[in-house]
Amino acid sequence: MSDAQKNPQNAPKKKNDNLSLPLRAEDFSGWYNDLVKRAKLADNSDVRGSMVIRPNGYAIWENMQKVLDGMFKDTGHQNAYFPVLIPESYLAKEKKHVADFAPQVAVVTHAGGKALPEGERYVIRPTSETIINRSFTNWVQSYRDLPILINQWANVIRWEMRPRLFLRTTEFLWQEGHTCHATEAEATEETLRMLDVYERFAEDYMAMPVIKGQKTESEKFPGAVNTYSIEAMMQDKKALQAGTSHMLGQNFAKMFDTMYQSKEGQKEYVWQTSWGVSTRLIGALIMTHSDDQGLIVPPKLAPMQCVIVIIGKTPEERGAVRAKAQALAADLKKAGIRVLVDDDETKGPGFKYAEYELRGACVRVDLGPKDLEKNQAMLKRRDVAEKETLGLDAVVARVGELLEVMQKDLFNKAKTFRDTHTFEVNTVEELKAKADDGFLLMHWDGTPETEKRIKDEFGVTTRNRPFDLKQEPGKCVLTGNPSTGRIVFAKAY
RNA sequence: CGGGGCGUAGCGCAGUCUGGUAGCGCGUCUGCCUUGGGCGCAGAAGGUCGUCGGUUCGAAUCCGGCCGCCCCGACCA
Numbered sequence: 001m002s003d004a005q006k007n008p009q010n011a012p013k014k015k016n017d018n019l020s021l022p023l024r025a026e027d028f029s030g031w032y033n034d035l036v037k038r039a040k041l042a043d044n045s046d047v048r049g050s051m052v053i054r055p056n057g058y059a060i061w062e063n064m065q066k067v068l069d070g071m072f073k074d075t076g077h078q079n080a081y082f083p084v085l086i087p088e089s090y091l092a093k094e095k096k097h098v099a100d101f102a103p104q105v106a107v108v109t110h111a112g113g114k115a116l117p118e119g120e121r122y123v124i125r126p127t128s129e130t131i132i133n134r135s136f137t138n139w140v141q142s143y144r145d146l147p148i149l150i151n152q153w154a155n156v157i158r159w160e161m162r163p164r165l166f167l168r169t170t171e172f173l174w175q176e177g178h179t180c181h182a183t184e185a186e187a188t189e190e191t192l193r194m195l196d197v198y199e200r201f202a203e204d205y206m207a208m209p210v211i212k213g214q215k216t217e218s219e220k221f222p223g224a225v226n227t228y229s230i231e232a233m234m235q236d237k238k239a240l241q242a243g244t245s246h247m248l249g250q251n252f253a254k255m256f257d258t259m260y261q262s263k264e265g266q267k268e269y270v271w272q273t274s275w276g277v278s279t280r281l282i283g284a285l286i287m288t289h290s291d292d293q294g295l296i297v298p299p300k301l302a303p304m305q306c307v308i309v310i311i312g313k314t315p316e317e318r319g320a321v322r323a324k325a326q327a328l329a330a331d332l333k334k335a336g337i338r339v340l341v342d343d344d345e346t347k348g349p350g351f352k353y354a355e356y357e358l359r360g361a362c363v364r365v366d367l368g369p370k371d372l373e374k375n376q377a378m379l380k381r382r383d384v385a386e387k388e389t390l391g392l393d394a395v396v397a398r399v400g401e402l403l404e405v406m407q408k409d410l411f412n413k414a415k416t417f418r419d420t421h422t423f424e425v426n427t428v429e430e431l432k433a434k435a436d437d438g439f440l441l442m443h444w445d446g447t448p449e450t451e452k453r454i455k456d457e458f459g460v461t462t463r464n465r466p467f468d469l470k471q472e473p474g475k476c477v478l479t480g481n482p483s484t485g486r487i488v489f490a491k492a493y
Numbered sequence: 494c495g496g497g498g499c500g501u502a503g504c505g506c507a508g509u510c511u512g513g514u515a516g517c518g519c520g521u522c523u524g525c526c527u528u529g530g531g532c533g534c535a536g537a538a539g540g541u542c543g544u545c546g547g548u549u550c551g552a553a554u555c556c557g558g559c560c561g562c563c564c565c566g567a568c569c570a
Contacts, residue, residue, distance in 0.1 A: 018505050018519045019531060029564070161568050168569065241570060280570055313528055350530035368529055
């Protein structure tokens with residue numbers, strides 16, 4: 001008698017069979033964690049809160065970088081690189097900056113085999129405003145030197161209390177833009193321009209609808225005059241801040257004496273901006289589109305846009321199919337489609353179907369002996385259940401079409417989801433009832449005290465004041481005091 | 494740091510209540526077989542049961558300390 005018979009509970013159960021993911025509806029964070037690991041996007045490492053980004057995950061990041069970098073260059077920015085270590089004293093110059101960042105900063109206290117004296121320590125950059133400003137001060141003399149438009153691709157470290165793969169890791173990869181301008185108006189224009197770039201990237205490439213708007217006083221970046229963000233809704237109806245753009249005013253310029261001589265011969269402080277998105281976007285991508293079968297990546301960013309699965313048993317069959325598949329792959333590649341041919345004979349087709357669904361291949365092409373006979377192939381889009389069969393000559397064009405339609409459909413699906421989970425909320429009762437249901441458009445009296453009370457009592461925080469939400473006066477949901485317009489509240493990552 | 498859960502084979506877990514010297518599924522390896530939705534059969538390798546100490550003839554199991562991980566909150570991109 002086997003042990004499985006003696007102990008029925010030893011028989012494989014649905015949840016621990018190593019095959020299926022936890023269901024989104026039952027265990028969203030379990031689903032997310034499992035998906036990240038099973039799709040081989042990233043692993044937890046032995047370093048607290050730091051992850052190993054695996055090739056499948058890094059490929060998505062590379063595609064994001066490629067697109068974003070192009071957008072930055074198109075708007076006149078250049079890449080540069082600044083030190084990972086920042087003198088501790090720099091960070092301390094901007095009061096609000098240091099006060100807010102200090103708790104999350106890792107400090108280098110020993111180097112060269114001995115303790116560094118107080119005052120000569122370094123912090124590992126949590127963000128680079130300070131050290132970049134040090135350079136800006138050297139670079140700027142005249143109004144003719146402006147604007148300075150710099151971007152840096154880098155890693156930063158923030159000692160977060162509760163890390164989560166991609167969403168909040170101790171070390172993460174990002175880009176940070178830093179610019180200097182002669183006037184306040186130019187800096188504001190730049191801040192909003194880059195917010196638009198982020199919106200376009202999120203919506204056109206990630207297929208993720210976002211709300212563009214202004215952050216409240218208490219949610220502002222430490223040291224900024226104004227912070228703007230794009231906010232997205234994940235499938236668990238929680239909000240995720242997907243990108244931020246800051247109008248820094250002259251705060252850092254004053255601390256670092258970043259000045260220029262104007263046409264009129266006056267010494268003036270520069271006006272500055274900074275803006276960034278991070279590997280968090282990969283988490284956003286996953287939580288926006290993926291399903292219980294695994295990863296779904298919008299085609300424009302997908303490392304695997306198309307996979308051709310070869311079917312056949314005899315060497316003759318396989319040989320013929322392989323030749324066709326390779327020719328097809330070459331044509332697809334010529335059409336600009338990222339394609340992979342799977343000719344692994346050790347795994348059955350069923351296994352492969354499940355595997356490519358888990359790993360997020362956008363379109364699957366099945367090619368077997370039966371297809372060759374009829375000169376056809378079978379196509380399957382990752383995000384819909386239907387399969388279709390069509391003539392081999394039409395495959396390249398059709399795959400291209402499917403990728404385009406899929407890109408649009410993913411966006412529309414996500415937008416419909418967000419819109420059906422966005423509500424106007426006017427009373428405390430409604431607030432209580434809908435706190436977990438998505439984005440709440442509420443009147444708020446504008447005070448940090450009320451903001452905090454709402455957060456403490458209902459768990460929702462201000463996300464941003466949307467640009468395209470008409471601001472009409474009303475009464476604060478909590479206090480009844482006057483409000484200038486509705487603002488988005490939600491539970492947030 | 495507060496609340497909850499968990500550390501047993503590469504992965505997912507059972508066994509702990511009731512102490513007797515470790516098991517299931519998946520994966521891996523070998524051979525045969527199979528390939529249109531997670532193939533099948535046969536065989537094999539693989540674990541000082543997180544760690545330290547205590548109780549006991551005997552500890553994965555009971556008791557105590559420590560370490561680590563995950564989830565929910567506070568911090569945050």
